[in-house]
Amino acid sequence: MISSVQNVSNLSMTRALGAVDTENSASSSAAAMSGAAGAANGMSFASVMGNMASEVVNSLKGAESMSFAGIKGTATTREVVDSMLQAEQTLQTAIAIRDKVVSAFLEVTKMQM
Numbered sequence: 001m002i003s004s005v006q007n008v009s010n011l012s013m014t015r016a017l018g019a020v021d022t023e024n025s026a027s028s029s030a031a032a033m034s035g036a037a038g039a040a041n042g043m044s045f046a047s048v049m050g051n052m053a054s055e056v057v058n059s060l061k062g063a064e065s066m067s068f069a070g071i072k073g074t075a076t077t078r079e080v081v082d083s084m085l086q087a088e089q090t091l092q093t094a095i096a097i098r099d100k101v102v103s104a105f106l107e108v109t110k111m112q113m
Contacts, residue, residue: 060091
């Protein structure tokens with residue numbers, strides 16, 4: 001299900017998002033920290049956002065696989081719930097960032113030139 005979202009390079013062909021590596025991180029706080037560290041290291045905004053998107057997709061895929069493991073009986077209920085809550089928090093963070101970016105874009109378009 002989530003594998004169709006994995007290809008982040010479809011979002012922008014001209015902004016070099018195709019070079020995003022897919023690290024396996026399941027924490028949204030780690031995503032925020034990598035974004036802050038990336039800004040300090042001189043990484044571009046597009047690469048930081050691409051890395052965060054990849055981490056969100058990896059978190060959702062991990063929660064999906066953990067739920068399948070719970071259905072099979074190989075994972076405990078606690079592990080499944082923790083994984084799902086972590087994925088939900090990561091998704092809510094991504095939605096909040098998206099909303100802020102859209103809001104900032106709308107503010108810029110309202111400015112008089």
